[in-house]
Amino acid sequence: MKPTAKKTLSQGRSQSGLRDHNVRQILSLIRTQGQLPKAEIAKNLGLSAQAVTVITTELEEEGLIIKQRSQKGKVGKPIVPLSINPDGAFAIGLKVDRRNFELTLIDFVGNVRASLSENFAYPTVGALLAFVKRGIKAISVSLSAESKNRIKGLGIATPYQIWNWAEEAGAPQDVMHQWQNFDFENQLSALTHLPIYISNDDTAACSAELCFGNTQQYQHFLYMFIGPFIGGGLVLNQKIFSGKSGNAAAIGSIPLGLSSVASLSSSAPNRQLINQSSLFLLENRLKTQGIDTRILYFANSQWQGFDDILTNWIDTIADGLVYASLTATAILDLEAVIIDGAVPQAVKQRIVETVKQKYQSSDTRGLTQLEFCCGELGRQAQAIGSANLPLLAQYY
Secondary structure, three states: OOOOOOOOOOOOOOOOHHHHHHHHHHHHHHHHHOOEOHHHHHHHHOOOHHHHHHHHHHHHHOOOEEEOOOEOOOOOOOEOOEEEOHHHOEEEEEEEOOOEEEEEEEEOOOOEEEEEEEEOOOOOHHHHHHHHHHHHHHHHOOOOHHHHOOEEEEEEEEOOOHHHHHHHHOOOHHHHHHHHHOOHHHHHHHHHOOOEEEEEHHHHHHHHHHHHOOOOOOOOEEEEEEOOOEEEEEEEOOEEOOOOOOOOOOHHHOEEOOOOHHHHHOOOOOEEHHHOOOHHHHHHHHHHOOOOHHHHHOOOOOOOOOHHHHHHHHHHHHHHHHHHHHHHHHHHOOOEEEEEEOOOHHHHHHHHHHHHHHHHOOOOOOOOOOEEEEOOOHHHHHHHHHHHHHHHHHHO
């Protein structure tokens, strides 16, 4: 399971300067377009034909890109498109949530090759280490020895300051505070012998939407992920903006219902968006009605049998999502808000439609009109995003 000793283009001979930049530009362009001939790559990136030929030849030798079937052109030689080799690189993602852990193995184009998850009432450090130890072997068992050597790292997507919401998670304070001193990088590097890449969970989900979703090709958008706790990510100029501490677009912490600016510094507790637009609120309402809440976390559940409660929850969370959207675009002048989450597709569509209706009746004077749409990856977004972290860091 140790990463290959052979240096990749992005790690070795093209590590620095313009060459490394060109390598990443070429791989990113091919991934975005699906396949492209060398002439189109050169045209799109403003590179010389010779430079593109040299770099793509080396990428092909490393197994990172492959030639597709040649196509006859109108004149001259046949055109040979190049595409990303799905088997060129692999990565593993670990999603640490307040209700489950998930390991995901993806290939170089983002296909999920294997996954493993474990649900619980609340997360503990001991349970995580045990899960990773057995899970890494389980999800990579189908790979050949050569493919295992192409696993480029373990990406970890975890909520920022997970220990600060013990009450909302229904967990003992002492158990949750174990996370405060837990060193993800050192502990999991020693356990897996893989390079470790760490991100906020919803920033990782946002990166997955940017790379593998975003069918509207928005360049500036706020991403919202409705999980046990609401979270978000931010894309500006088609790039993830994570902020100085990696916690940009922490929409769950947006304060609500402030009577005055002075109350921001008062000792009285303030409600946050996390207390209005999170999945744990629906879970709590179902519990009061004696309904088994495990249905919320089954991958293929359609959430039937509690429509009145569900409708009320959707109406409530939509108010918060509209408020966050208006606040964000007032500062950042965004194009769109993409709403995703660990919810069934039909529920997500209802949420988006309700948000649209409430937005249309809001006071938007002085603001650019926003578009709202569903995210493409659903409950897999954080898991795929975590696995994508090593590939983004090394190649794109």
